Amino acid sequence: MTHPINPDFQVQGQLSDNERLKKDSQLLRGTITKDLKDEITGGFNGDNFMLIRFHGMYQQDDRDIRAERAEQKLEPLHNVMLRARLPGGIITTAQWLAIDEFAGANTLYGSIRLTTRQTFQFHGVLKPKIKSMHQMLHKIGMDSIATAGDVNRNVLCTSNPVESVLHQQAYQWAAKISEHLLPKTRAYAEIWLDEEKVETTEVEPILGETYLPRKFKTTVVIPPQNDVDVHANDLSFVAIAEQGQLIGFNVLVGGGLAMTHGDKGTYPRKAEDFGFIGLEHVLAVAEHVVTVQRDYGDRVNRKNAKTKYTIDRIGADNFKAEVEKRVGVKFQPSRPYEFTGRGDRFGWVEGIDGKWHLTVFIENGRLLDYPGKSLKTGVAEIARIHLGDFRITANQNLIIAGVAPEHKAQIEQLARQHGLINDSVTEQRKNSMACVSMPTCPLAMAEAERYLPTLVTYVESMLARHGIADDHLILRVVGCPNGCGRAMLAEAGLVGRGPGKYNLYLGGNREGTRIPKLYLDNVGEAQILQALDELIGRWVAERRDGEGFGDFVIRAGVVAEVKVSKTDFHA
Template structure:
């Protein structure tokens, strides 16, 4: 049997001269606001996606203008920690050089700029670099921004875990000098580039890594290729359980694609962390599918070659043997809102940022408020994987002033419900080119509708983990929600039910391609039953499974697409 033909992305990477392509020449092309040919894909390895405003695309076409091309940049921010000084710099750039003027906090625990025109791209990278931030490898077929549990309360343990997140990020970064040369006017050397971990054609597909501190699964480990679950002894980090092969993306109509939970490989001591990280990445590099990108993620490699085969290869490459996993438990994954005090006596204020979009709105001057706080705050900011923000390390004498600023600008409101805090969406329309339906823009009003249903059935103080994605690529992590909507077309979604609060169960499709109004009708009935029939403290996702409304997904590769009534 002849070998399958490689995907065109493999050609693109091979011919790119270690991710340089002809990006430099494209930057000088004033005839278009976009990037040509391979460069459209190559800029992703530098942390950018080319987009346009789809709301005005037809209008511009009618005017015989090309789409309003611009880029979205995603910063590299391992563990999501940023200083007030850095915040002031990114705030100023968003204000002066972005079409939309906003800063968006993402589910990858970092921030994004949206609407940056080609003429401002190089300036953007240099501004970020001036404050110690880059966007290397936040997109493309590489290991992306490394997440870490946002837990400033247990300060010593969190600091240790955060340091490992940074080390893993640095260890797995591309070594090519392309980023420095293209964006920072770095010196061009005659010596060839080398990629000892990623390889000259990089990975078969994107790769995501986390460090998580139980009992909070706030980074959703089962959405990621590689996860290090922190194991502590007397408050000190002693090692990690390693989970491999999680991922949520799928393709409508293609049953060879599916969400998958990560597999627990076992425990390693701290001293083996970087070797194991590299071994997992290089094993996926060499075994992953380079012919069909829809089946190229680590989760499919594990299913194709076998979990034990993949695990044995990792052990061989790392020169270790996994020990039995140490016990741990996830009890939740939401952020701790309001003030909490850490064991070091510092105080931390978690702010709810709906959709992660920091912008000034009528009556809610979020962007101005963050700017004012950054001017006086002496600690740091911590972005969460749930699109929220922690003002961390506040001294007792500074609490009142910080809280006053937050309340004055609408950053801290006591009226935010538990349901709103437990709802999340991806960006979707109008900027994401993959979006099939609304997500971010529909979420606020839709959550209000769900709040109304909860109140109607006497459940106003409870909540359902609710997430919306505008397409099946998984950015809003709907495939780990109790109720997940996946966009199919404008105003139409697949309705998935049956995830759990801990983030350890994938929901199953309950209704396909129905309208947002029909979904509310279904939820009205289901919430009514939950209210009447639930056991003490039973979560919605657990109820719909116990009541036989939906069958649990046990093995995604075998039963994710099985009919609910055939299981």
């Protein structure tokens, strides 16, 4: 079969089984309802194991006790992780208190996990509690539709509480894009909310009856903060403002970080800049970037099914031209913008409306009560008296937003009392991040969340020993190469290979606009720490004014710059 855009490309091979699964699913229903009544197993059977992802859940088990349960002739302790749909990360205090109560009473771990997708996750929900979890979310005006699976995922938006008018406008577009690209099937409402099935012809006008070839991620970003890591996403809208008012967006397409160890046909990739569009075209452009990927993405090899590979296969100009044809509008030349950083702004900042916003650092995004640090209780206590809202950041932190000046002291007292403000937290710790990994993620090859605090302590000691204790490098650790912790946009990124073994990648930059390159392959902690110590020492001795660690290792020739991922990343 000849490809309709690129005649030189022949579509060959047998469709992946996921395509069969989606087509046979009755628009994502499968037999999930029947499976919920199966008390023999705590898991889901057959296709339903994958189908529940489209409803926002992954089946997992506690890998720490898997072997012990096997010895006892028990199946793994099956449970689900749920990821909520929360465009832009904004959540009311009433909603927060409801999820806090559910997490404490109905999950194996009792925690709320803030994620890099600017939402929260429940970990460890057993099958008998799943339906009540969805009904609780519905009661408070939330859901988990399309936060996993081959669909457009939760839409991110820069957490910018200072320029409140511009942020509100950008956030509204994130919410509109999320709603526009949602699946239209009523499967979620029927299965989880007990709504009656209506005999009608259902169609998926945007996603199609077999949905997308792979997951699809969308962001809205407000320069100069690249706090959503635009190059980790299939589609990003870069806000362009004039006199504090949003006038349109530059559109970036084809970013993505996932890869497969040992497969040189996979690689992380930066997004392409397609150009500028006015606000009146935002939803149509979002829709048709999705439909082009829907129609031309690889449905044979899922490892090459993401938008970044479609663009590299058919050409960025061809992809862009097809979007323009479907929308009926030409992209204008991109408007100038600059990213100057991507971290969160911690502490108190005042918005242009006179309201105050407190960003608190949550290591690994894990809200739980620890000895001497009752984080989960502290956030709940603040929620009970706070008159504004909360905003989850894409860096796993929390903003207590919209605080009136007269309430600042009370909010700060509660935050300090419960360990949510700790003046001793270093810049290095604030600029380090990890995915969940062990013990719950079935894809994890090595530790990440549980290892990060120890690793950061080592790096802090290196920085202090070399006389730059107040400086930092963007450091990220992930348990596998699927990209959840965005290590492939770090100045130093560790990607799990096996127990205690990682690949070390170097050379990203502080702005998040460069992919790092492999420096050490499949090594343990000792080699990683030795390499980082030596390179930090060189950075201190040889750096130029204001030069970040990632820029230094490129300039010094420690690793080559990745300019074109397809040719440079594995070279």
